[in-house]
Amino acid sequence: MELYNLKHPSQVVGFTEALKLGLGKDRGLFFPTSIPVLEDIDSLLALPFVERSKKVLGAWLADEIGQERVDALVEKAFNFDLVVEKADENRHCLELFHGPTLAFKDFGARFMAQCLNALASDEKINILTATSGDTGAAVADAFFGLDKIKVVVLYPKGKISLLQEKMFTTLGDNIHTVAVESDFDACQSLVKQAFEDSDVRDGLHLNSANSINISRLLAQICYYFEAVAQFKRQHNQDPVISVPSGNFGNLTAGLFAKAMGLPVKRFIAATNSNDTVPRYLAQGDWLPHQTVATMSNAMDVAEPSNWPRVEAIVDKMGWSLSDITGVAISESDTSAALSDLNEAGYLSEPHAAIAAQALTLNMSGDEKGIFLGTAHPAKFKDVVDRELNVELPLPEALAAVDNKAILSVTLADDFSALKEHLFKVL
Numbered sequence: 096m097e098l099y100n101l102k103h104p105s106q107v108v109g110f111t112e113a114l115k116l117g118l119g120k121d122r123g124l125f126f127p128t129s130i131p132v133l134e135d136i137d138s139l140l141a142l143p144f145v146e147r148s149k150k151v152l153g154a155w156l157a158d159e160i161g162q163e164r165v166d167a168l169v170e171k172a173f174n175f176d177l178v179v180e181k182a183d184e185n186r187h188c189l190e191l192f193h194g195p196t197l198a199f200k201d202f203g204a205r206f207m208a209q210c211l212n213a214l215a216s217d218e219k220i221n222i223l224t225a226t227s228g229d230t231g232a233a234v235a236d237a238f239f240g241l242d243k244i245k246v247v248v249l250y251p252k253g254k255i256s257l258l259q260e261k262m263f264t265t266l267g268d269n270i271h272t273v274a275v276e277s278d279f280d281a282c283q284s285l286v287k288q289a290f291e292d293s294d295v296r297d298g299l300h301l302n303s304a305n306s307i308n309i310s311r312l313l314a315q316i317c318y319y320f321e322a323v324a325q326f327k328r329q330h331n332q333d334p335v336i337s338v339p340s341g342n343f344g345n346l347t348a349g350l351f352a353k354a355m356g357l358p359v360k361r362f363i364a365a366t367n368s369n370d371t372v373p374r375y376l377a378q379g380d381w382l383p384h385q386t387v388a389t390m391s392n393a394m395d396v397a398e399p400s401n402w403p404r405v406e407a408i409v410d411k412m413g414w415s416l417s418d419i420t421g422v423a424i425s426e427s428d429t430s431a432a433l434s435d436l437n438e439a440g441y442l443s444e445p446h447a448a449i450a451a452q453a454l455t456l457n458m459s460g461d462e463k464g465i466f467l468g469t470a471h472p473a474k475f476k477d478v479v480d481r482e483l484n485v486e487l488p489l490p491e492a493l494a495a496v497d498n499k500a501i502l503s504v505t506l507a508d509d510f511s512a513l514k515e516h517l518f519k520v521l
C-alpha cells in the first residue's frame with residue numbers, strides 16, 4: 096500500500112510508516128495513491144464477516160505485509176458481533192456497539208492496536224492521548240496487555256461520568272491514566288506540548304493513536320460490507336446509508352467501501368447542530384461556527400479533520416459532492432427522533448437517532464435505508480433515561496467495571512509535572 100500526504104503530495108509512504116506517523120508533514124493527512132476494486136462482490140457478500148474482512152483488508156495491505164499477517168490481525172481485532180436490526184418498515188440499524196467498550200470506535204482502535212503491535216518491529220511504542228470519554232476507553236481497552244506498547248491517557252478530573260472513568264482507569268498493566276485538574280482542552284494542550292517537546296518526542300517515541308490514523312479507517316470499511324450483506328439478504332435493492340458524523344472518519348470509510356465496489360445507493364452525512372458540512376454541501380462555503388454542546392456530544396465537532404479525505408475520494412472517483420446528502424438535526428428533533436424510534440419498538444441513543452431521522456427526511460418512494468448505531472444506548476444512559484422516561488439497566492461490560500478501583504494518578508495542569516510522570520512510567 097502506498098499513501099501520499101494530501102498537503103505535500105511528494106511525501107509518499109507505505110502503510111507501516113503511515114500507521115506509525117499518524118499525520119504527515121505540516122499535519123497533512125495520508126491518502127492512498129490508488130483504491131483497490133474488488134471483483135465478484137456477490138460471493139464476497141456471501142462470506143462471514145471475519146473471512147470477508149480478510150479479503151477487504153488484504154486488497155489494501157497484502158502487498159506490503161502479506162495476506163497471512165492480515166488474516167491474523169483481522170482475527171484478533173474483530174472478535175465481537177455486529178448485527179443489522181430492523182427499526183421500522185424502512186429503516187435498519189447497523190449496530191456497531193457490541194465490542195468491549197460498547198462503541199464503534201472499538202473497530203478502529205482494536206485494529207490499529209494489533210497493527211502497531213505486529214508491525215513496529217522491535218521498537219517500543221508509547222501512546223499518549225487525551226479523552227473526553229469514549230475514545231480513551233476504546234484505545235485503552237484495545238492496547239491493554241499488548242507487550243510492545245504502553246499507553247498514557249489524560250482526562251479532565253471530575254468532568255466525565257464515573258462509569259466512563261471506570262471503563263479505562265481500572266485496567267492497569269500497560270495502561271496508565273492521568274486525571275488532570277482542569278478541562279478537556281487543557282488535556283489536549285498538554286498532549287500537544289508533549290509532542291512538541293524534543294526530549295519527550297525523541298526519548299519516548301510517542302504516537303497519538305487518534306482517529307486520523309489510516310489504520311482505523313481501513314478497519315471501518317469492513318463493517319459497511321457487512322451492513323450491505325445483511326441488508327441484501329432481506330431486500331432486493333441497494334440501501335441508502337446514513338452516517339452520524341463528527342470528525343467524518345466513519346463517512347470516509349463508507350466512501351472507500353463504495354469506491355471498492357460495494358453497492359450503496361447513496362450516503363447521508365448526518366450531523367447535530369454542528370452543521371459545517373451540511374451547510375457546505377448545500378451552499379458551497381466552508382464556514383465553521385463555534386462548536387455547540389449537544390446531546391450527541393461525540394459529534395460536537397465544528398471543523399471535522401477527515402473532510403479533506405472525503406473530498407479526495409470524490410475527486411479521485413469522478414463523483415460529485417452533490418452525491419452526498421448533508422442533513423443537520425436540531426436538539427428538539429433529536430429528542431423527537433429518539434421517541435419515534437422507541438415507539439416503533441427500537442431503543443436507541445442520540446447519535447444513531449440523528450442518522451435515523453436523516454433517513455426519514457431524505458428517503459423517497461420505495462427506498463430503504465441503514466443508519467449506523469455508533470454507541471450502545473446505555474453509554475448515553477443519562478440522556479436516554481431523561482428523554483424517554485425510562486431507567487436503562489447497565490450492560491455487563493459496564494456493570495463489570497463498576498466495582499473496580501480507579502488506578503489513575505492526579506496531576507495539576509502543568510507540563511513539567513506531566514513530563515516527569517511520562518519519564519517515570521514509560
Ligand SMILES: *Cc1c(COP(=O)(O)O)cnc(C)c1O
Nearest residue numbers: 340341342343344345393469470
Ligand atoms: C466518534 C463518534 C461519532 C462520530 O464519528 P466520526 O467518525 O468522528 O464522524 C458518532 N457517534 C459516536 C457515538 C461516536 O463516538
